[in-house]
Amino acid sequence: MGKVLMKGNEVIAEAAVHAGCKYFFGYPITPQSELVAYMARRLPEVGGLFLQAESEIAAINMVYGAAGTGVRVMTSSSSPGFSLKQEGISYLVGSELPAVICNIVRGGPGLGNIQPAQSDYFQVTKGGGHGDYNIPVLAPASLQEIVELTKAAFDIADRYRTPVILMGDGMLGQMMEPVEFGERLDKEQFKKEWATTGTRGDGGPKIITSLELNAESLEERNRNLQRKFARIKENEVRYETYLIDDAEYIMVAFGTVARITLNAINKARREGVKVGLIRPISLWPFPEKPFIETRGRVKGFISVEMSAGQMIEDVKLAVNGFAPVDFFGRTGGVVPTQEEIYDKIMSVTGGVTV
């Protein structure tokens, strides 16, 4: 196929098709509507099905029904719509059903606006719906990375029988970049004996449910879920680092902001400031290791976010007090500029550190 110039939202959609996703249930909301429209055109071509639901609540519940039959299925939304999906996501976790849910985050709270933001960080990484749970969250920073992470999202979903969130901001959804999809990704073979497809030829009835009336039994179910979350924490951490080996200060940023931060770092480096970057790719599980490894040689961290300061809590937990953690953020859909971040670096580090 070679390189093609595409919009972020469409890259997610095409990457999902490459990953073997044939079913999509969605509801329009800016800034992710192109994803929905792309699926409406594309899925019939691969013998799949697109259905526009009457609401995000219905869409996620259609996903629940389809996921129960064992197919690869996806839905997508942006912040206000994602809030509506939380009920269904909690049920997907409770019933252990695999699905991929995309959240192209916009400014909030409430109706907010349609500009890019990262202010759903708490909602996606700390459960979000009711009950004790976590969901793997992947946050690409480029359109090419979307291709890889969308496929990974479906694999993680099937491997652990869990919903997986693909999170981007409105900027990532709307920008255009050349991408390469490569070969149609051959999905790993996942046996889904638990799927409800009718009992003909395969023994007794199968039941998909999150109901467990007995307290001890539900606690046991929760223990099993927690063990699964621990396995995910062990195996599915993703991050990237940039110039951290000699860094005295480390920036922490994900998604679009990580790219802007990288440019600010390069500028500061040219000024002789030893600064590096940790870019979490999996927001949950949060990559704690690269922080711990810098213990004793780093003077401080700066979390840069398009929110009022949410990821900084995870950074502080990872750092656990061994160094100060600073913050720079813009909210309401304002994207931080390279200059702002550079100025922040200069004010925290005090300029040249050699």
Place this chain on the structure above:
Amino acid sequence: MTMKTVFKKTSGLTDAPTHYCPGCTHGVIHRLVGEVLEEMDILEDTIGVASVGCSVLSYEYFNCDMTQAAHGRAPAVATGVKRVLPNRFVFTYQGDGDLASIGISEVIHAAARGENITVIFVNNAIYGMTGGQMAPTTLIGQKTATTPFGRDVSIQGSPIKVCEMISTLDGAAYIERVSAHDVPHIQKVKKAIRKAFETQKKGLGFSLIEVLSTCPTNWGLDPAESLVWVKDNMVPVYPLGVYKNKEGVK
């Protein structure tokens, strides 16, 4: 002496004892759905969707693949199942709080899409599981935990007539209201359920059977009185009959 079997348990139900209160017609309706699935020989090709309410555990009673839905969302879940597996039979089993209150949007849109599923809608004019609160179907003047002085139109509005409403939608193929209050009517319930599944088998679109049902526990009546209450109070408000039979299913 040879003995002839004149009555036996349907293979449409599992052996699990149900938890329903004595005199509750949920059990009767379960049995009728089970019998229809057995007689049509489609048990092995059926996926049922349980809802939230007293029938929340119905997935333990129906002898087919089952999935449990969030409160009111069963028609959306059923849509997801049916769209992936168009050749299987998919049904939901929902109470009136589940379907006519929190889930009214999901059922209307499933019907409007002509979703080829069957909805078994059990109307007992009250929320059973949560302890007898008002449902959208609660009768005017009926006392419940949340209408202690009786449902007052000026405060709580009037009952929602689901069959009448859904039958206005083009996607609705078979809509009938029946009642489980005595034997002749119970036989009609079974016939209606069968017609609904026949409608689905023919791929004609959305079918819904509303069954007037009892809740002796929350009505504060004994089982026999409850059946009379259905006949005397519910049937006049919720007229029985076929509201839609688009393709003349027999």
